[in-house]
Amino acid sequence: MIKYIVRRLLGAIPVLFGLSIILFAFIHLLPGDPAATILGQHARPELVDAMRHRLGLDLPLWQQYLNYVGDLLHGDLGRSFVNNRSVVDDFFVRFPGTVELTLAALAFAVGLGIPMGRWAARKPQSFSDGFITVVSLVGVSIPIFVLGLSLQYVFAVQLHILPASGRIDPRLQVPYTTNFLLIDTLLAGRPDAFVDSLRHLVLPAIALGSIPLAIITRITRASVLDVTHEDYVRTARAKGLTEKRVDGRHIMRNAWLPVVTVIGLQVGGLLAGAVITETVFAWNGVGKWVVEAIEAHDYFVIQSSILIFALIFLLVNLVVDIGYAFLNPRIRYS
Amino acid sequence: MTGSILPVDDDVATRSAGRPLLEVRDLRTYFHVMDGVVRAVDGISFSIMAGETLGIVGESGCGKSVTSLSIMRLLDMPPAEIPSGEILFEGRDLLTMPDEEMRKVRGNDIAMIFQEPMTSLNPVFTVGDQIAEAVILHQGLSKKAAWDKAIESLKAVGINNPERRVKQYPHELSGGMRQRVMIAMALSCDPKLLIADEPTTALDVTIQAQILELIRTVQDRTGAALMLITHDLGVVAETVKDVVVMYAGRIVEEGSVEEVLLAPKHPYTEGLLGSIPSRGKRGERLNVIRGTVPNPFNMPPGCNFAPRCPYAFEPCTQADPRIGDANPPDVACWLYTATATSPTPPRVRPRLDLVEALG
Numbered sequence: 266m267i268k269y270i271v272r273r274l275l276g277a278i279p280v281l282f283g284l285s286i287i288l289f290a291f292i293h294l295l296p297g298d299p300a301a302t303i304l305g306q307h308a309r310p311e312l313v314d315a316m317r318h319r320l321g322l323d324l325p326l327w328q329q330y331l332n333y334v335g336d337l338l339h340g341d342l343g344r345s346f347v348n349n350r351s352v353v354d355d356f357f358v359r360f361p362g363t364v365e366l367t368l369a370a371l372a373f374a375v376g377l378g379i380p381m382g383r384w385a386a387r388k389p390q391s392f393s394d395g396f397i398t399v400v401s402l403v404g405v406s407i408p409i410f411v412l413g414l415s416l417q418y419v420f421a422v423q424l425h426i427l428p429a430s431g432r433i434d435p436r437l438q439v440p441y442t443t444n445f446l447l448i449d450t451l452l453a454g455r456p457d458a459f460v461d462s463l464r465h466l467v468l469p470a471i472a473l474g475s476i477p478l479a480i481i482t483r484i485t486r487a488s489v490l491d492v493t494h495e496d497y498v499r500t501a502r503a504k505g506l507t508e509k510r511v512d513g514r515h516i517m518r519n520a521w522l523p524v525v526t527v528i529g530l531q532v533g534g535l536l537a538g539a540v541i542t543e544t545v546f547a548w549n550g551v552g553k554w555v556v557e558a559i560e561a562h563d564y565f566v567i568q569s570s571i572l573i574f575a576l577i578f579l580l581v582n583l584v585v586d587i588g589y590a591f592l593n594p595r596i597r598y599s
Numbered sequence: 600m601t602g603s604i605l606p607v608d609d610d611v612a613t614r615s616a617g618r619p620l621l622e623v624r625d626l627r628t629y630f631h632v633m634d635g636v637v638r639a640v641d642g643i644s645f646s647i648m649a650g651e652t653l654g655i656v657g658e659s660g661c662g663k664s665v666t667s668l669s670i671m672r673l674l675d676m677p678p679a680e681i682p683s684g685e686i687l688f689e690g691r692d693l694l695t696m697p698d699e700e701m702r703k704v705r706g707n708d709i710a711m712i713f714q715e716p717m718t719s720l721n722p723v724f725t726v727g728d729q730i731a732e733a734v735i736l737h738q739g740l741s742k743k744a745a746w747d748k749a750i751e752s753l754k755a756v757g758i759n760n761p762e763r764r765v766k767q768y769p770h771e772l773s774g775g776m777r778q779r780v781m782i783a784m785a786l787s788c789d790p791k792l793l794i795a796d797e798p799t800t801a802l803d804v805t806i807q808a809q810i811l812e813l814i815r816t817v818q819d820r821t822g823a824a825l826m827l828i829t830h831d832l833g834v835v836a837e838t839v840k841d842v843v844v845m846y847a848g849r850i851v852e853e854g855s856v857e858e859v860l861l862a863p864k865h866p867y868t869e870g871l872l873g874s875i876p877s878r879g880k881r882g883e884r885l886n887v888i889r890g891t892v893p894n895p896f897n898m899p900p901g902c903n904f905a906p907r908c909p910y911a912f913e914p915c916t917q918a919d920p921r922i923g924d925a926n927p928p929d930v931a932c933w934l935y936t937a938t939a940t941s942p943t944p945p946r947v948r949p950r951l952d953l954v955e956a957l958g
Contacts, residue, residue: 496718502673503713504733504784505706518723594723594768 266590270583277579284575285337288568289330298322299346299562320346333568342573343565345558352569355554361444362432362550366542367535369466370474375528378478382485382524383517389490397482404479409538413472413545420468430547433462469546473538477531484527488520495519522593529585533578618690619646620824621670621709621792626684628662628669631677637895639665641848642684644922649791652818652825654835654856656871657845660892663828664714666845667794671711672701688792707737710785712814714797716777720769726753727765730784737788752783756813775806779813786817793818796828811838832875836860844868847893847903850922852930864930866908902933910934 300316301308317323321332336343342352385397421429432446433439437458439450447466450459492498493516501515540552547553551570558566590596628640640662647653655663668674670686672693686693688708693701713719721729730752731745740748746765753761756779769777778798785793795814799807815838818825827839835842835856842859844852844867852865863869870888890907893899899906905915914933922931 496713496715497721499673500713500719500781500784501721503671503705503711505702505704505736506732507702515721519721592723594725595770 266587270587273583273586277576280579281572281575285334285568285572286330288571289333292564292567293326295559295562297562299564302562303346333565337569337572342569345566346563347558347561347566352565355566356551356570356573358444359549359551359554362446362548363536363539363543363552365432365445365447365466366469366473366548366550367532367539369470370535370538370542371477371528371532373470373474374477374481374531378481379485379524382482383489385482385486386489386493394486397486401479401482404475404482407475409472409476409541410545412475413469413542416468416472417546427467428461428465429468430465432465432549433458434465437461469542469548472545473535473542476538477528477535480527480531481524485520485524488523489516492516492519518592522589525585525589525592529582532581532585536574536578619687620649620651620689621826622646622685622687623666623670624685624687626666626669626686627682628665628674629680629682631680635896638848638898639895640669642921643843643845643848643850645843645850645853647792647824647826650822650824651841652827652839654839654842655826655828655845656830656832656835656842658830658871658892661845662848663830663845664796667711667796667826667828670794671705671709703737706733706790707788708790709792709794710788710790712778712781712785712793712795712798714800716774716781716801719781720777722769725766725768726772726780730765730780730787733784734787748787749783752787753780755786755817756780756783758783774802775810778802778806778810782810782813782817786821786823789821790823792824792826794826794828797830798827799834800829800831807834814838832860832871844871847895847898849903849931851904851932853922854929858929864935865904865932866910866934867904870907902931 298313298317300313300320300322304313304316314323321329324332333343342356344351345355381397381401385394388394417429420427428434433450437455439446439453439455439458442449442452446462447459450456450462498511498515501511506515536552539550540555542548543550543552544556551574555567555570557563558570622644623646624644625642626640626644627638627642630637630639643662643666645653645655655666657663665674665679669679669681670693681694684694688704693704696704720726724732727746727749730749731742734740734745734748735742738745750761750765753764758764758776758779764772764776769780772780778801782798793814798814799810802810811834814825814827817823825839827835829835840856842854842856843850844859844865846867852859852863852868859868860872863872867888870886873886874888876885888907889909893903893906899916901914901916901918902908902911902920905911908915912933918933920931920933922929
């Protein structure tokens with residue numbers, strides 16, 4: 266197992282290396298000039314040139330790339346052009362926000378998707394199955410920003426039952442220790458602030474989780490239906506097991522396998538979706554930060570944060586694969 | 600296979616003196632499908648005494664597996680429906696029994712061995728888990744005791760090194776080994792009736808004989824009754840005492856193995872026996888029953904077998920013969936009724952090779 270993990274981690278190196286080249290190329294293809302952006306549109310050309318020189322942007326592209334990779338190998342992910350702060354530091358200030366949002370969306374998608382899929386599989390072709398199919402088709406078809414704006418309009422603007430944006434009411438002063446607001450509010454002993462940050466989490470989590478919810482529902486339904494007709498399920502019934510045990514143990518343990526794989530793959534989609542969701546809901550996380558960095562041509566922030574995202578995605582997939590091995594004895598990595 | 604853990608039943612003789620252990624009366628199992636209704640089992644009756652052995656023989660699709668699944672109530676309803684009939688087990692009708700009670704019968708009083716050992720065991724649980732599960736449920740043993748029982752039953756079905764095997768997953772075992780596990784699982788709760796649905800069909804020929812031998816041994820030792828479902832008359836000859844021949848959802852002939860194999864009455868039984876390739880006839884054409892099983896949506900009028908029957912005559916296409924119509928009442932064929940005008944009752948060569956197997 267250890268050997269397998271090491272091999273997978275080593276395999277991540279060429280992936281990240283390739284990604285760094287592609288990222289670098291794309292970023293430099295973006296129209297616009299960071300130096301000009303920083304100094305404003307009326308800056309004198311010689312000042313802009315001086316700024317370009319200071320940022321190292323006057324070097325040939327290959328040299329810029331080599332400098333960047335050299336710094337990366339030394340563990341230096343660069344500094345923001347805009348505020349000269351270390352990218353790593355800023356990333357980890359904002360990352361908890363994204364984790365909170367992504368986990369909430371995942372909890373929403375898994376917590377609702379699996380029961381719905383099982384319910385739909387109970388009576389295929391019935392009304393409830395059709396209803397769930399339609400709901401999940403709708404869920405997968407609506408773009409996040411449309412759903413996000415609609416949720417804001419209905420629940421915040423019209424009904425006033427949930428906050429429209431942000432992570433917490435700014436009037437509630439809570440000391441940030443971990444930057445996970447759900448944890449910080451509890452550490453500070455502020456149940457009111459905890460509830461408030463939870464309320465802020467609801468709409469963005471639903472907006473971000475709707476597509477994975479639809480996919481997890483469909484795959485759970487299909488997987489349960491598949492397994493239900495397996496010979497070993499008949500064997501389990503022939504043993505006289507209760508329906509609850511046949512369903513909960515013999516069917517679900519097998520039906521979980523494809524579902525787990527899909528959940529792992531959805532994490533990639535969630536990270537991508539977080540960029541949009543955070544922007545729509547003014548959610549202070551990595552996604553919103555990256556969008557701002559793109560607008561400011563803040564090269565190092567874009568490159569490094571996306572590289573970290575990629576690394577996280579690779580790690581999550583590794584964790585999913587290891588979890589898969591625990592669920593499925595036919596695959597034991599050695 | 601020493602050290603039997605399965606209790607020897609001394610009670611067989613006294614039990615079999617009374618009413619049958621299992622009595623199926625006029626069972627009908629229909630399937631409602633898109634194109635209409637398939638009468639998979641269409642009014643069959645038979646019975647098994649405690650400790651006795653019965654074989655059910657017929658081609659694929661004749662309704663033999665559906666019969667066993669009906670007894671266990673393992674069919675999905677719908678599409679399946681059992682519009683009539685009784686399945687009396689120790690005098691109680693399984694068909695009208697509440698679900699919860701039926702569940703206690705399954706695995707405990709009646710256990711089943713399926714055709715496909717490769718797919719009949721759950722791939723994500725160890726062999727021991729799967730055996731122990733039923734023991735814990737029906738006998739209320741502790742986890743530890745059930746695990747020991749699983750090891751014992753693996754030993755009883757001739758698995759070497761059961762302490763190691765019990766911790767293995769199905770994919771780590773061969774097909775023959777898995778079928779032994781299935782048998783161990785079926786026997787773990789000391790059932791009164793063992794239903795084996797084509798237990799050897801999916802196995803290599805060399806393993807087939809071993810598994811049959813094993814089933815016979817454990818049946819003998821535990822005193823459980825055995826209902827063996829097969830398309831293979833050779834298997835029947837070697838394993839059971841009585842036999843029922845099914846064709847298109849009906850019983851066409853019944854009797855002891857000797858009677859049916861040596862002096863078949865029904866033309867279909869004759870055809871089945873004739874189609875077994877025999878030794879010493881290398882190079883000759885194989886005998887087959889001409890035609891095919893009738894379309895379930897379009898059954899022929901009269902006798903189901905009439906279109907394929909070499910002896911078919913007038914009454915066959917008009918009325919449907921049933922077991923009991925004939926004299927003696929062990930064959931469903933107009934050739935054997937008092938009113939029959941046919942001059943040609945079927946005459947079949949006895950299958951001496953099968954006779955040897957019976958010895």
